[in-house]
Amino acid sequence: MNRRLAQFDLVKPKYAKEDARMKAFYASTDYVNGLAEQHLGFIWRETEENQQLLDQLWGEGYLYTLSLWKDVESLKDFLYDTPHKAFMRRGGEWFDSISRPRVVLWWVEDGHIPTLREAHSRLTRLYEIGPSYDAFDLRSSELPAVLY
Template identity: 70%
Template sequence: MAVLAQFDLVKPRYPKTDPRMSSFYESTRYVNNLAEQHPGFIWRELNEDQALLDELWGQGYLYTLSVWRSPESLKDFLYKTPHNEFRKRGAEWFLPVSKPRVVMWWIEEGHIPTLKEAHEKMQILYEVGPSYQAFDLKNSALPIVIY
């Protein structure tokens, strides 16, 4: 059975120690607990590889890599739980990016996605656009064209 891998990339406006970022970092544990308690949640990366992230995207980014039962369950978490209030405050904490910052793709249940895999999928989304191989929230409804 296929499940959904999700990768989200953000660039903070300020250094981690800047007081303007404190409300973001203080809410991280709460939001992660919300995700983990959601019925559609399967897994999230706990040991983030900042060195590899810096190598793949450049310095200063943060990311989330997780697995969900479906796009609908991810959207439910993002928009219909208290997470949505934090999502709406994103511009306070993160710089705007010109390219898509979220990519999703189907994986076999039990597969653990990697940061390199997420980078490859993001490149497909950048170069090809939404497809069965890599898509975003706006293009997560089937059918998706297979290239």
């Protein structure tokens, strides 16, 4: 079975989209998405975000990224070894802290496109039982727990 890494990231902006304090974030999204799409390990990302469903699943005001990657190493390389890292460092300027995990990873069969409902289920599983093969995060991606 060929597998791909599904990635979901949930954030809650501190300010409205029109607020001047969010200008740098929104001005950078096309650039950062372009970096991801040009990365060798990138496969797909959702471009038609379903804000209505997102609001139903998590409450109003959240943003998300849902994407597919070749493997964990490719995702980590994009996150930490490209200009994306500088934008991650600024996350505290733009986003509220979320007390629960806000990023979840899981394996999917090659050709499967993950859905927002699927991401919700996986993130909920990570909240409730912790890292497992079915739902893990970057810190637990190399632990034995993801192997069972």
